[in-house]
Amino acid sequence: MQVVPMSAPLGAIVKDLDVRSVDAKLWPTLNDLFNKHHVLVFPNQDLTPSDHMAFAQHWGELVPFPYGGIDGYPNIIELRNNGKKRDVNQHWHSDMTYHPTPPKLTMLYALEAPSLGGETAFSNQILAYQELSEGLREVVDGLVALHSAEGLARLYGADPAEASRAEHPVVRTHDENCQRGLYVCRAFTQKFRNWSREESKALLEYLYQHSIRAEFQARHQWRVGDLVMWDNRCLLHYAVHDHADEPRIIHRLQIQGNSPT
Secondary structure, eight states: EEEEEEEESSOEEEESSOOOOOOOOTTHHHHHHHHHHHHEEEOSOOOOHHHHHHHHHSSSSOOTTTOOOOOTTOOOOEEOOOOOOGOSOOOOOTTTTSSSSOSSEEEEEEEEOSSOOEEEEEHHHHHHTTTSSSSHHHHHTTTEEEEOOHHHHHTOOGGGGGOOOOEEEEEEETTTTTEEEOEEEEEEEEETTTHHHHHHHHHHHHHHHHOOGGGGEEEEEOTOOEEEETTTTTEEEEEOOOOOOOOOEHHHEEEOOOOOO
């Protein structure tokens, strides 16, 4: 097994490892790498949905998807290139922050990849928090924000009034490495607790722009057989749709997390 950093801000490529061989003895090593790098890429895998699930379950319980999964595997959904206009992931976000206990990690497995483009970008929110001024850190340390799935509900034809909502601290402490990071995203964060939306708007906009600075980012170019996992507790991600109509088929699953603190 070889570990090669993707970039300075985050990420590592774990080469020469068949994830089907991972057992209880090897898993702690991988988890230590995950808590250090926040994104792990395992190239050249050959996985069935059962293999995919078995590897993910080393990290915890699978999250059921509210809109269904692939046949026989309700915990896995299939992502296909349905065109740029129908792509719902073209924004910076952390998965399901509108839920009281958002997923701790997301894991994608590529069955088909475009010859060019279609990257996934990641941004390190621990670095984003560390690069705030001391004065602004003192402000955001005490804030709680409302997150809502209203926008997703509209996309899927559901009632926005019944969409999931949750409140989380604006600065989240990682429950394993104990580092602090920003925990807001343009996709789901609406306002601060006890603030109006108008009052929240300017500060949120600054945090959105700051959180995705280029020096906090890394990108992954997909290839068939890539298995990629990332830490939703301290990263934002963005699915870049620059591959026109080229096919891109990815299986996606998530692992249950704790309530952010």
